[in-house]
Every structure is written in C-alpha cells, then in structure tokens.
Amino acid sequence: MAACSTGTLGPMCGIVGYVGPQDARDVVLEGLRRLEYRGYDSAGIAVVADGTLTAAKKAGKLANLEKVLAEHPLPAATIGIGHTRWATHGGPTDRNAHPHLSADGSVAVIHNGIIENFAALRAECEANGIEFSSETDTEVAAHLLAAAYAAAPAGESRLAEAMRTVCRRLEGAFTLVATSALEPDTLVAARRSSPLVVGIGEAVDGSAEYFLGSDVAAFIAHTREARELGQDQVVEIDRHRGLTVTDFTGSVVEPRGYTVDWDAAAAEKGGYDWFMLKEIAEQPQAIADTLLGRLGSHGELVLDEVRLSDQELRDIDKIFVVACGTAYHAGLIAKYAIEHWTRIPVEVEVASEFRYRDPVLDRSTLVVVISQSGETMDTLMALRHAKEQNARVLAICNANGSTIPRESDAVLYTHAGPEVAVASTKGFLTQVVACYLVGLFLAQVRGVKYEDEVAAIVADLRRLPDAVAQVLSGMDEVRELARELADADTILFLGRHVGFPVALEGALKLKELAYIHAEGFAAGELKHGPIALIDQGTPVVVVVPSPRSRESVHGKVVSNIQEVRARGARTIVIAEEGDEDVVPYADHLIRVPRTPTLLAPVVTTVPLQVLACEIADTRGLDVDQPRNLAKSVTVE
Numbered sequence: 001m002a003a004c005s006t007g008t009l010g011p012m013c014g015i016v017g018y019v020g021p022q023d024a025r026d027v028v029l030e031g032l033r034r035l036e037y038r039g040y041d042s043a044g045i046a047v048v049a050d051g052t053l054t055a056a057k058k059a060g061k062l063a064n065l066e067k068v069l070a071e072h073p074l075p076a077a078t079i080g081i082g083h084t085r086w087a088t089h090g091g092p093t094d095r096n097a098h099p100h101l102s103a104d105g106s107v108a109v110i111h112n113g114i115i116e117n118f119a120a121l122r123a124e125c126e127a128n129g130i131e132f133s134s135e136t137d138t139e140v141a142a143h144l145l146a147a148a149y150a151a152a153p154a155g156e157s158r159l160a161e162a163m164r165t166v167c168r169r170l171e172g173a174f175t176l177v178a179t180s181a182l183e184p185d186t187l188v189a190a191r192r193s194s195p196l197v198v199g200i201g202e203a204v205d206g207s208a209e210y211f212l213g214s215d216v217a218a219f220i221a222h223t224r225e226a227r228e229l230g231q232d233q234v235v236e237i238d239r240h241r242g243l244t245v246t247d248f249t250g251s252v253v254e255p256r257g258y259t260v261d262w263d264a265a266a267a268e269k270g271g272y273d274w275f276m277l278k279e280i281a282e283q284p285q286a287i288a289d290t291l292l293g294r295l296g297s298h299g300e301l302v303l304d305e306v307r308l309s310d311q312e313l314r315d316i317d318k319i320f321v322v323a324c325g326t327a328y329h330a331g332l333i334a335k336y337a338i339e340h341w342t343r344i345p346v347e348v349e350v351a352s353e354f355r356y357r358d359p360v361l362d363r364s365t366l367v368v369v370i371s372q373s374g375e376t377m378d379t380l381m382a383l384r385h386a387k388e389q390n391a392r393v394l395a396i397c398n399a400n401g402s403t404i405p406r407e408s409d410a411v412l413y414t415h416a417g418p419e420v421a422v423a424s425t426k427g428f429l430t431q432v433v434a435c436y437l438v439g440l441f442l443a444q445v446r447g448v449k450y451e452d453e454v455a456a457i458v459a460d461l462r463r464l465p466d467a468v469a470q471v472l473s474g475m476d477e478v479r480e481l482a483r484e485l486a487d488a489d490t491i492l493f494l495g496r497h498v499g500f501p502v503a504l505e506g507a508l509k510l511k512e513l514a515y516i517h518a519e520g521f522a523a524g525e526l527k528h529g530p531i532a533l534i535d536q537g538t539p540v541v542v543v544v545p546s547p548r549s550r551e552s553v554h555g556k557v558v559s560n561i562q563e564v565r566a567r568g569a570r571t572i573v574i575a576e577e578g579d580e581d582v583v584p585y586a587d588h589l590i591r592v593p594r595t596p597t598l599l600a601p602v603v604t605t606v607p608l609q610v611l612a613c614e615i616a617d618t619r620g621l622d623v624d625q626p627r628n629l630a631k632s633v634t635v636e
C-alpha cells in the first residue's frame, strides 16, 4: 500500500497554498522548499490558469520536481497548491505523489493524514465507474470532491460546500487542500487533527493575498499574520471575497488570529553548514527567551494561557509527563526536579504507550504533554485520552497555535524559534527549562516554596544561557574527537540521576544523526549485564554529576568509569570544572561550568549534541534531514 497517508508511521507532509497577485508557481515552490524537512520523498504542484487546472509531480526530493518544471513549465497562474510527501508503506512514486486529480481533471487535492475509511469509499467510487490512477487514499478525496461539487447547489462557495460534504464522510486524521478550474479564484481547505495554518498578507500592489501551510514556515517570508484553523473546520479563501471559516456543518466560526514572531531570516541557516549547528548555537538565546517574562514583579512565576485555577493546581495529587523521543527525555529530567520541588509523585511515559496501559487518571491528575512541533499524533492522542479521563492537561510546546496546545487546559510555550533540523536541540533544552518552570510554578501555587525560594532557583536558571554559551565556546576538542569516533560501530552512554536521561538523549542523537548504534544506560545498571559489551577501545561517554550531588552519586559514577576503563573502554567524560576525581580515568575530558545538580542537564547535553552532529558531518551524512526521519510525526 503506497502513499503519504497510510500505514503506521504515517505522513509528515508539507502543504502550501496561495491565492493573490503573485506568480503562484514561485510562491508555492518557495513554500515547499521551507517545508521540505517535513517530508521529502516526492513533491507536486497544481495551478489554475485561464480556467484550466494543470499539475506536475515527481518522486524524490523537491529538486526533481523543479527539474521537471524547468523542462515543462506550468502556465503562469495566481492560484495554486503544493505538497512534499514522506511515504510510509509502498514506494515514493510519481503516481503516488500529490496533488491528486478527480477523474475529469477539474479538482486537485493535496493531503496530510490518514483517511481510515478510504477503502470503502474507494470501492464506492469504483462501483460508480471511477478508475483510480494511484494507490493513495488522497485520490478518493479528489473524486468525492468532484462528485460533491456536481451535486452542490449552484451559486458561490460550491467547492467549500463540496468539501464539507466530503469531510462529513471521512474518518481519520486529515488536512485537505483543494483548488479547481470550476472556481478559479478559490482555495478550500479542511482540517481534522492534522496541522494547517492560514497566512494573510498584502501584496506589493496593495491587494490582499492568502497563504495556506502545514506550518508557518511556508509563508513567513510573505506575512506573519496568521489564522489558526480549529478541529473539523473548513476554510474558503476567495481572491475577491476573502476568508470564510465554517465547521463541517457549515456554521461560520471566527478563527483565532496571531502574529508569527519568527521572521524569514530566522528560518534560514544563518551562515552555518547545517540548520542543526545554527540551532545548537541559538540555545543560549532560546533559553533566555523561554525565561523572558516568566517572573512577575514580586518574583512570582507567570505562565502562558494557564486555564487552570490555583485551587485546581493545589488539588493535583499525581503528575504524568507524556511525550515522544527527545521530548520524552526532557520529561525524564523533569521528574527529578518536579518531585524534588513539589513532592508530587511524577510518572513519565512515552506517548505511544500511555493510553494503552490504561493509566489511573482522574480530576486530580495533571498530565504534562511535551511537544516541540505541537502536532505529534502519539502525543495528541495521549492528550485526548487524558482529557477523556477527566485529567487536566498542560502542554509544553514550541509551536504557537498548533493542535496540542490548543487542546490543552494550560500551555507553557518554549520560545526556541523555528527548529528546522529534524534532530531537536534547542527544542529540547527549552523543554527542560520549561519543565523546571512548571515544577517551580506548582511549588509556588501549592505553597511548598516561597516566592523568594522560587526566585533563587529562577536566578540559577537565568545563569544557564551564559553557561551554555561557555560550553559552546569550548567545543574544538569535541569536534576533534568526533573525527576520531566517526568510524565507531557502537558508542555507550552512561549517567546517573539527572545524568541518566542525558545519556539516553546523547545516544538518541548519535543514532538519529550518524546511524551508529548507541545505547544509554543508568551507570549503576552496567554491572547487571551491559558491561559485557565493553571491549578493547569501546567508546563510553560518561555524564558525571556534580561532586555536590546527594548521596555521593558522584563517587559511584567515578567508580563506574574505572570499571569500564579496566575492561578496555575509551572513556569520554563530561564533568564539572574543578572535578579532579575523574582526571585519572578520562581518556577525553570535556568540562562544563559548575551548575546546580537538577539544572546540570542543560549544560551536560550540549557536548553530546555537538558530538553527534560533528560525527554525522564527518561521515558525510545529511545532518538536517537524516534518512527515514521527519521533523514532525503527525500520525501515530
């Protein structure tokens, strides 16, 4: 079964739409280039010019499509849609690429998501004599739209009415965008549980212009005025009549407007070879921005959009932190800090497991969902399960207006700015900082910590940007080490206490960037089996806690370094300045500034990010778009 929109992992596709006075071919292709990281194994574009719909699509990266367009240009047009695809089941082929057209060629559709009942709908179309030209579910939507259009009452907005009719029949998660020769001045789009934002701009000739994108990166070069589409909504954009949003029954709704505070330049590489390197370098600023405006005039913490009363927060007697991948590692770190500061029990769970284990949730449970993109389907489905169980949900997210924060009871935005590289770095560190703020906020609201105690810890947090900048200024040795380790078959990562999630994150970075087998362990677990993995020269990275950490965790980790070195390991040690105990056992010693125990992950993670990035670069790999991965996994 081929297609962007079927299978377990599902699509992470890029969607762009435009209507206005500019050449739609240029605007759409430029938008696709900005979204390519979302999915990149085929691409396509459709435009309407002089009442005729024309489309082009091609397997492979966007460059392949551009080559086709150079040889066979589409007609100049001022309305069009485009799509970059990330296939799951079945090959990325020309015919499975989007847009998909109706049998009569009058309607073109692009799609992100899963139409779960597409097989029955496809059978219905085929029974009506429709011949399909692809294996995708998207094509079903194209044929259904054309049929619904024909059946819609004459007059304006027939395409929007047709879209509502079709959406009412679809099951699953989807973003659909359609353009048609039948209404050459109108774009229509619909969303259910899949990302879609509208941009509203003013062209140089003063006329209005409108954009659609699976995220704002598609159009921030043109406008920062955005409208978010809610669940089960249809937007009709007509060149002359402007924007109309309705629900699937046709009732008009008023979309929430917001201003995108990222500019086009921010989404460029800014002189770095890789977006990831740029984003690693942006971490001090990202942390500082995430702390900005969080402390009131009396030292009290102020969070965004907390639609939970203080009393509701005082009633919390259990916390779950739920996320995926790197965001999950941020949750593991959060557990140590939140439990220590609030004395509320915290469980951390990967989102894809959470609802299937039937967790014990009730009105006194706070579920913290962490997501950089705000669109990760596993995390969104966990959020919905928590809400169904009457728990309260707080989202930590980097994407304003995305689905996860919109469906949560409270939101704390990280202000990391656009994170384009698939491997999350500044997204991760700002998630960790945001988790600290949530823990401190809860401690403050529940009276477990006085405002001056909270302010003292926030003062420590405010020193983190400089601490991270200091680490970043001393990475030459790590870059040298990366060249030496680039041919390693496996690298192990050890840590204790808050250093254990850092070890897991360092291993994940190496796996997803350099395609090297890597594994993170709680250092105390090594002697229970994994130590058998140590061979002569096996690289072992050890994240050493502060010598001031409780119960001499530090001393135990130094012993662990001796254990692996005695068995031939090549030890790469991340340790605080002034920690001399580690020196005899470190083949490579990477220093980080002295940092309070619970806050140490914000500095100890950075060398591991740089190490993984530089090893991948040394191996000649695509650091920003690693194989098999995409930035936002928007269906479970």
Ligand code: AGP
Binding pocket: 324, 325, 326, 327, 328, 370, 371, 372, 373, 374, 375, 376, 379, 422, 423, 424, 425, 512, 631, 632, 633
């Ligand atoms: C991060 O390096 C990974 N690319 C991945 O694990 C990511 O953290 C995960 O998919 C969660 O994404 P989210 O934060 O956007 O929800």
